[in-house]
Amino acid sequence: MDGETRVPIRQGGDIITARQQGRAVAAQLGFSSTDQTLIATAISEVARNILLYAQRGEIIVRPVQNGKSGITIIAHDEGPGIPDINLALRNGYSTSNSLGLGLPGTKRIMDEFTIVSEVGKGTTITVKKWKQ
Amino acid sequence: MRVPVLKQGNYLIASIQDALTDEDLSQLREELVDRVGKLHTRGVIVDVTVLDVMDSFAVRTVRDLARTIKLRGVETVIVGIQPEVAFSMVRLGLSLEGVDTALDLEDGLALLDQHTQPGARRGR
Numbered sequence: 724m725d726g727e728t729r730v731p732i733r734q735g736g737d738i739i740t741a742r743q744q745g746r747a748v749a750a751q752l753g754f755s756s757t758d759q760t761l762i763a764t765a766i767s768e769v770a771r772n773i774l775l776y777a778q779r780g781e782i783i784v785r786p787v788q789n790g791k792s793g794i795t796i797i798a799h800d801e802g803p804g805i806p807d808i809n810l811a812l813r814n815g816y817s818t819s820n821s822l823g824l825g826l827p828g829t830k831r832i833m834d835e836f837t838i839v840s841e842v843g844k845g846t847t848i849t850v851k852k853w854k855q
Numbered sequence: 856m857r858v859p860v861l862k863q864g865n866y867l868i869a870s871i872q873d874a875l876t877d878e879d880l881s882q883l884r885e886e887l888v889d890r891v892g893k894l895h896t897r898g899v900i901v902d903v904t905v906l907d908v909m910d911s912f913a914v915r916t917v918r919d920l921a922r923t924i925k926l927r928g929v930e931t932v933i934v935g936i937q938p939e940v941a942f943s944m945v946r947l948g949l950s951l952e953g954v955d956t957a958l959d960l961e962d963g964l965a966l967l968d969q970h971t972q973p974g975a976r977r978g979r
Contacts, residue, residue, distance in 0.1 A: 760942070
């Protein structure tokens with residue numbers, strides 16, 4: 724399995740589609756059912772982040788094979804961008820009246836987490852999980 | 856996707872059938888908070904057995920639902936949180952603090968019975 728899966732995020736139902744497809748890819752890659760759940764949950768959080776802050780964007784799920792095998796999830800939008808990334812990653816911080824646990828939590832449940840954001844241009848969050 | 860809510864005696868049982876959008880979950884919260892007042896409900900069960908993901912929004916909404924209903928004087932028990940979901944919640948740092956949970960519907964009903972009829976506990 725080498726193709727990537729792209730899911731446009733424009734409405735609430737797309738969050739479900741993205742996490743279900745991500746789980747399916749993780750299952751095919753042989754992730755444990757616990758890891759599949761962590762991956763699906765991470766997708767749910769970053770996809771919601773798109774809806775909350777940019778209204779539209781996309782989730783890309785990409786299998787990784789370079790010596791070790793894993794999965795990469797990319798959440799990309801061309802929304803307003805995040806002015807202060809450190810603040811956005813702080814537990815309990817939110818500008819959308821949400822719990823503010825989405826991004827910090829996602830960072831904890833995945834192995835790698837990067838955000839690239841430019842105000843006025845958009846945000847790309849990339850998370851990875853390696854197979855144990 | 857609407858969640859069927861059954862009335863069983865003095866209890867309301869909301870049995871989630873499929874993955875829910877944020878809007879569906881919020882709607883369930885509003886509906887249950889509203890219905891407990893109309894039906895002389897003593898307890899509410901929300902069965903989340905089929906949910907394979909409970910992210911920060913879902914956990915917050917379920918917790919708010921239970922706390923809001925509690926403020927109206929009615930107990931809520933969340934039943935059926937799957938093991939992987941529970942593990943994921945812990946890792947995410949999410950909790951249902953202050954909210955009763957039970958393994959399954961049967962245990963949830965028994966717990967409600969204890970809360971609402973302390974003199975007449977079910978034998979278990």
